[in-house]
Amino acid sequence: MSLSITLTINGMQRAIELEDPRVTLLDLLRERLHLTGTKKGCDRGQCGACTVRVDGRRINSCLALAASQDGAEVLTIEGLAQGETLHPVQAAFIGHDAFQCGFCTPGQIMSAVGLIEEGHAGDDPERVREGMSGNLCRCGAYRGITEAVLEAQRSVCQAGRKEAA
């Protein structure tokens, strides 16, 4: 069965024909739209490498059918930077050496963007670690990841205050 859906991906509206409803959002992004920044790790919702933001919420794109997301706004790692200017989370990951091999990094960064927007963790490292527990890093870069998320959170808050002032 063929299905027509519309998705807004990184700000661009796309009309998509699905020949088969089995396509996950992850496979659609990677295989059809060639947005390969989003990674396929476990493909079963356990590792977080496929994390993207859908309608403002971080989710595992491997456990989302593309057909079911019809009409959604999707943000992937490719849509995070503003031109040459990195998103504060991206900059903080570089600043804190928050990765080694880099495979989990897009998912970590998208998850951290979601965590900061959700606003429940504050500056408590324990809450940051708990809020990031859905993203595994086989290289064990957790210390740098936690530091990067905390710093990004501070810079996002400061930017927010400047805008408000």
Next chain:
Amino acid sequence: MNRFDYVRPATVSEAVAAAAVPGSTYLAGGTNLLDLMKGGIVSPKRLVDVSRLAGLDQIEPLPDGGVRIGARVRNADLAYNPTISKRFPAVSEALLSGASAQLRNAATVGGNLLQRTRCAYFYDPSSACNKRQPGAGCEARGGENRLHAVLGWSQSCIATHPSDFCVPLAALDAVVQIEGQAGRREVALEKFHLLPGTTPERESVLAPGELVVAVRLPGAAMRFAAHARYLKLRERTSYAFAVVSAAACLRIEDGVIAEARLALGGVAAKPWRARAAEAALAGVHSNSEYFRRAAEAALAEARPSGDNAFKIELAWRIVVRALALAAAGTPERVPALPASPFAPIPGGAVHG
């Protein structure tokens, strides 16, 4: 994943009609269903997508102080909803102790109730499993079964229900609202899930095609808000299913327990309401001696189903600790590590 047809009905009645066709399954958040389909554990012929049905995404306060939670409310939205966290804090703590932030952003209330067991033999299509294939046998009985049930199990099945959310719901007399072709009905959450008996493939009272549309928490459950905790022992700090868990809710007047609610998770094929323990706590002073007696009452019927006798002792300790934490008072805010058994108990040790 098997091939399937995909339909997206616009109304509840259309959904119920669509799902009445044999081989159909509802799709909401998909966090459990897609995993099961990818593993070949379930292979529905048709998915009925209810993930954006109108009218099922509200959290509505009720005149009696209770709240009606639409079946497709996401776990994260429910956990952080101020009405829920103030009136029913054990529900927020249980939700936040489950899964990961990404999964809680997608998973729904209805799906949480209907999630399948995490028994490794159920999850492995090459193993015998009476739940997956009635009459096939149960490889868990002679296999790796240290995490399996200690209450309510049968010769046919020793699997547990993995939900955290359902544990405080059972303790607090939550009611499940169900819509089917015959109309709407309500079932107490405590009666919603079925013990395995000789038919472990039947996991709930839902008839084919029936849809969970809401969960209602009664206003009376609000009385426990000042002394309500969920405690969950896991094999790692976070992002793991319960080995054993407990929801403990107390109403304390002048140091005396006027009323207690207790339910256990990870011990049976359903969230396990411990009414004998509740009776043992009614009218006694809030102290560890009575918590120990209550834990004994809660686990009086417990029997190992394999290499899991240790779970009975762990459940006993978790009950005592959950009661002590509840007695100490609901924290201002859900702790950084929700439901963690490592958190100190205000006022000292309980195992003394």
